[in-house]
Amino acid sequence: MANNFQRREIGKDIYFSRITDSRFKTNGIFIAFLSPLSEEIASENAVVSRYISKLNKKNPTYTSMNNMLSAMYCAKLCGSVSSMGDTQGIIFSINYIDSKYALNGENMDSEAVEVLADCLFNPFAENKKFDENILSLEKQSVIDDIESEINDKQAYASQKAYEIMFRNEPYAFRALGTVEGVKRVTPESAYRAYLRILHHCRIEIICSGTSDFEEVKKKLTSLFTKLPRDEIFSCKTRRSPLKPAPETVEEKMDVTQSKMILGFKTDCDNLSALFVMNEIFGGTPTSKLFENVREKMSLCYNCHSSINWIKGAAFVSCGVEKGNIKKAYSEILNQLKSIQTGDFTEEDVVNAKMYRKNYLKAYNDSLNAIAAWYMSRIYCDSIATPEEWAERTEKVTKEEIIKAANSLKLDTFYVLSSDEEKSEQK
Structure with a gap:
């Protein structure tokens, strides 16, 4: 079944897309911040994606956040990073049931977008720095994922081949960054990275499911268009030149x-x-x-x-x-x-x-x-x-x-x- 795709710009380098398909009983909101993939900031972005998707000032503990998501019929909230060519995507998403299936008539679009908004615009931070204990846990989570690659020899071999094949190109770097880079992240540097993501990344909002997402669009437009948005990162990928010899x-x-x-x-x-x-x-x-x-x-x-x-x-x-x-x-x-x-x-x-x-x-x-x-x-x-x-x-x-x-x-x-x-x- 073909889906109905629509896209429009709602702010400076901020785009809202919706994909409607009545077959689904669930919806998803995906917000991608596009940043140049570089060794210097990849690790910071990876840590920030996990930290601000795990808790916020309204739900300042893992337990309170998980309880809130459970009350939303087990909604799933996620923060991650990925590579698209020479660009790093810092992605926040929430998947949730459509309102017509909520037992008590809840407006699930409203609740879901509110959760994402709280994470993105009201993170758990004080005095321009993230909580050191929580940050330490999320740093270790990223390090564990990087180090687990060595146990998957095929994945390790692929990454090493990429590093050789795309030497001196952004795509040679892992989207998660490096263990050393993650260890250097501090509560202050992570908060600065968070602001950099909000103010300087191109933003792609993609909503998919059975909803019309009008309420989601209205809420996110209101929030994102209030941000100062100067010097937006240019994110482009070029094809890799062939080596003179293999x-x-x-x-x-x-x-x-x-x-x-x-x-x-x-x-x-x-x-x-x-x-x-x-x-x-x-x-x-x-x-x-x-x-x-x-x-x-x-x-x-x-x-x-x-x-x-x-x-x-x-x-x-x-x-x-x-x-x-x-x-x-x-x-x-x-x-x-x-x-x-x-x-x-x-x-x-x-x-x-x-x-x-x-x-x-x-x-x-x-x-x-x-x-x-x-x-x-x-x-x-x-x-x-x-x-x-x-x-x-x-x-x-x-x-x-x-x-x-x-x-x-x-x-x-x-x-x-x-x-x-x-x-x-x-």
Whole structure:
């Protein structure tokens, strides 16, 4: 079912969007503050997102905040950060039931927007600083998330590959920042970061669900337009330049299964063709990487490809035995070469398109997913519905798939292997 999307500017670099879909029994309000992604401020923003979403002056303890959310039929309040290309999104959201399902006739739009407003405009702070004890807990929460990455070796390998592939670019940095950066955050610096977010970030408000959100719009317009809004950050992403020659890096660690990442750069503007090509390459259980590299040749435990369309990049991620690294590397490139030369069937194309269209269709099944969909399209100034992308997918030709495959140029090869001995590479 196509949703009804509307967007308008309600203040200086402040935009209000609504996505209405009567199928839902719940609503979501998502407020994204867009900031340049940088090592200096990423950690501060990550800590602030958690602190001000956990409590405020009206509900100054974790317990009182949780009790209030429980009374709202278990509404879910969240603060987080994420990367969109070279931009960091500081995101606050609340999900709640629609008013027509409230047992006592409560106005749930009013209650939900009031909670967000209290967090954003009335945080738990005194004398221009946040509470030191609460801040310490939230700092540790961010540190725990950063450090947990080392236990997920595939995620760790991906992050290291990004750092190499996008060296000297903002996208090389984690949205959560660094452990050292988080440790440097003080009650005073966190409060200054909070003010910086309010006064200097572009603001995207996205509401999705069955409500008309008129009351939400009125409340947030009134609050945000009172803010002094000068020198708004410019948040743009540029495609990453290809290295003169592919860079190979191997890191040793105590692992039982090696991880390898092949990073490609692309200048392909036909995104629909690029995504269909990716499904044929390694995006589905019927892809060339899965059926050939993993199943027929047994060269890896897992092997899949993905596209980062905002940065113009593609990745192949594998879990592999150390002795098979060289063979797997060569065969992955051979499978890409087969697509580049047109060695794939009409059935491959049909299956890839079907998989891609089903994936796009699923965005409409979740308030969070559809809000994230439009947020990324708004950021890239290419607003279109999932249904419109599905139509473009169906029109992709074999020649366009071949052209998309040929746009992929190897930029980075990263291997995480055991301490025993360095693996044989190219």
